[in-house]
Amino acid sequence: MIKFGYTILYVDNVETSIVFYENAFGFSRKFITPEKDYGELSTGETTISFASKKLAAQNLKDGFIESTLEEKPFAIELGFLTDDVAGTVQKATSFGAVLVKEPVQKPWGQIVAYVRDLEGFLIEICTEVQG
CATH class of the missing domain: 3.30.720.120 (Signal recognition particle alu RNA binding heterodimer, srp9/1)
Incomplete structure (x- = not known):
């Protein structure tokens, strides 16, 4: 296993x-x-x-x-699930995260946003996929 x-x-x-x-x-x-x-x-x-x-x-x-904020992010991301995407994005940016993409609703209903951490690593903040 x-x-x-x-x-x-x-x-x-x-x-x-x-x-x-x-x-x-x-x-x-x-x-x-x-x-x-x-x-x-x-x-x-x-x-x-x-x-x-x-x-x-x-x-x-x-x-x-x-990884640096001066370069594009790697082709990998950390995904954090939450019921409050907008609130989580706001909190993260208040502590220094860099907003990449505001929350948007995907056609399948999931809400997704992107930020980068202090070192430039990409983080997806999203709701769970329903289905």
Whole structure:
């Protein structure tokens, strides 16, 4: 059996990123290393983790593409489900998220919006797909 356990975002400052996600989305801190180079949030079944770019570079000797707000987002997103898309977007942007797309209703009834976090990672804020 395989279970999707976590996604790790490579960030400049692990604690700053964790505080942003705590404040903007209400997730709770699972733990952070004493060196503050790795941490996790409790977000439901799947954990969002953060590793410092320095720590990531130790594991990936050939390097990696860094996420920044100055570049287009990667072809991947984190999806957060909520009943209040507009309110969640407003709260996230009040803590520094960058609005990409205002909430819109899709033909299948789902409400979807997009923001980017402090490091430029793309986040979809949406209602559940009904059906």
